[in-house]
Amino acid sequence: MRAADIDIDISGQGSSPGLAAASEALLLARDFPQMRERLLTGGVANVTEERAAWHSALRAPAPTEEIAAERQRLNAFVRMADSERRWRNIVHIGIGGSDWGVRLAVSAFGYAGTWRQVHFVANIDGHAIEGGLAGFDPHDTLIVLASKSFTTAETLQNGQRAIEWLQGSGVSDPYQQVVAITARPDVAREWGVPDTHIFKFWDWVGGRFSLWSAVSLTTALAVSADVVAGMQAGAAAMDAHFAEAPFAENAPVQMALSGIVNRSVLDYGSLNIAPYDFRLANLVPYIQQLEMESLGKSVNLAGEPVGVPTGPAVWGMPGTDAQHTFFQWLHQGSDGAPVDFIVCQHADHGWPEHHKSLLANCLAQREALLTGKSFEEVLQDSLNEGVPEERARWLAHHKVHAGGRPSNLIVLPRLSPYTLGALLALYEHKVFVQAVIWGINPFDQWGVEYGKMLAKGIAGELSGKAADPKHDASTTHWVKRFKESLR
Known part of the structure; x- marks a missing residue:
């Protein structure tokens, strides 16, 4: 798919005509068109706090x-x-x-x-x-x-x-x-x-x-203010795509549906973000907050348990550093995780060999996750290298790559304010669609608020106010110990 100058390749995700039909039926059953319109026109999208979530208005061309x-x-x-x-x-x-x-x-x-x-x-x-x-x-x-x-x-x-x-x-x-x-x-x-x-x-x-x-x-x-304006323009272009593109060609919708399948059907507990661009190191915590604060809910809008796993844990770091840190787990770990590979087709530096290597690494890691390598293929490689058959058979078990691990490839023509703005809006809308399907409110964060309230009370105790008898035994112990050390 192409949206706001960004190419989104979801061919690494599970798909079938039946899944596509079921997905569209599910979106309609959840009143997605009406929910989307409410979001984009300033209706009450944040129902628990009774207000709009109209951030798209901030980047509107008019x-x-x-x-x-x-x-x-x-x-x-x-x-x-x-x-x-x-x-x-x-x-x-x-x-x-x-x-x-x-x-x-x-x-x-x-x-x-x-x-x-x-x-x-x-x-x-x-x-x-x-x-x-x-x-x-x-x-x-x-x-x-x-x-x-x-x-x-x-x-x-x-x-x-x-x-x-x-x-x-x-x-x-x-x-x-x-x-x-x-x-x-x-x-x-x-x-x-x-x-x-x-x-x-x-x-x-x-x-x-x-x-x-x-x-x-x-x-x-x-x-510069031009960077801010460019990001707003890119996000506005993605807003228009999200509002107008048919379901089958709508990038945020299709990414959301793949995310629903990966989390609620295939039971992947996390999502890895792998930006193959050094400049996008801070994209990982940005998306981490967006996804986990929005989708970290287990109760639906009716106040009932959702009944299926929701929001995955989001984590990652830029490639190629990531390959030397946790890609072993992605390739051969017992759980694995879907990966969003993000890369710029063109670089803005003057070392083309570096960029060629970066692109090659990105595509190679994605291909390895997708296609894997079978026992027979690994065994034949070892035999061709002259490894004795008994050792080759033993070693082959350690070198098998299961493959079939889902991923997206998101390609920016180059990193510009426009494409970064479009990328962030892509994830915003993807998260919204997932929330609609799960039936949860992505715009509140009561879990955060409760912790803040407890911290305020404990801070008062550490400052010399009366102790709270409602604490559990461990918290009571550490409040007392920390209070003594602060004297």
Whole structure:
């Protein structure tokens, strides 16, 4: 299939006319056309939180007046900063969706360096903010705080340390070097951030889709506003494909159906992402969050158990590093996993032999997973090499590749903002289709929220408040021990 300049080869997946017919019947039984329209037109797609999931509106070629106005404000801010050559350093503070997308875009298009240095700080571990501030001139550093609610503990604590660092370095008005990107401008204002430095996105933008919002300010400052616009254009083209292409030619739909078969029928517990492009190292955690936060559900929209395995564990790293790390398990392990191979047909460097080797490795690994190598073939190879027959037969058992392991091959003509935007939207829509078929809500994350609530209570205990008698015995023990060590 071809969608938004990307080729998607799913011939490595199980297929049959019967499966195709059953898949289309299942999509219709799940009211997929109506659900898709609700998603793309701003209807209530996130039913448990009673709001839209309208991130596609942020990249629409003709956005709403409010979205267009915020885009213009962001671009004006970037033009001002660039024309004055201000802020050679940026500390981007956010976590989850407020971090991974920006980190991906900056590493993809600024991998060889830019005139602005960017440090990303997400983790609450103090080593993260210490390293994020290290080596920067406080008088030429912009602090970008990205938090939808502007209550995210990690972001606010790290932001407070950054402001203290500015103050301690003699910056007279530190908040002139702070930007807030949030759906709660009122909270950012109370925090001290000036209105001109507050950029808004909306409640209907889920955190893991916030890349398409003003959260990409850091991307624009680091690698240009043209990169942000190009990614939005590519994503919009994939939105149009998703909305219009027939089921049989619809790339997100077909990838989703293969994923359903692999997880719920063939019982593969994970999905491997193998980008054969060094610049896409951060694509793996980006897709990991998108898939696992969206599809990590076991209860359907009616509040009942789904009844089949849902969202796989998502993992991986770039090839060819991956081949020397875990491809042994993919080829000969007892479980294995479907693999999404992602590669650019053309490189942007000047070493064609390197790219030829990269392409060869990508195709070879996919072919080996698909076709395998039988006992008879391995045995004959050994005999042809002169290995004694008894040893050859014994050795052959160790060299058999079962084959038949599913994969997709996704080919970008080259890595551009347009193709990266289209690729991310491809995965977004694929995840949505899987959620529709499983009957789950991909836009909430109650499991994350519960852990946050528990952490807040335990943090209070470690600070000297009364102990919570509801803890299990192990947690009670460690709260007491850690509290003593913090005195």
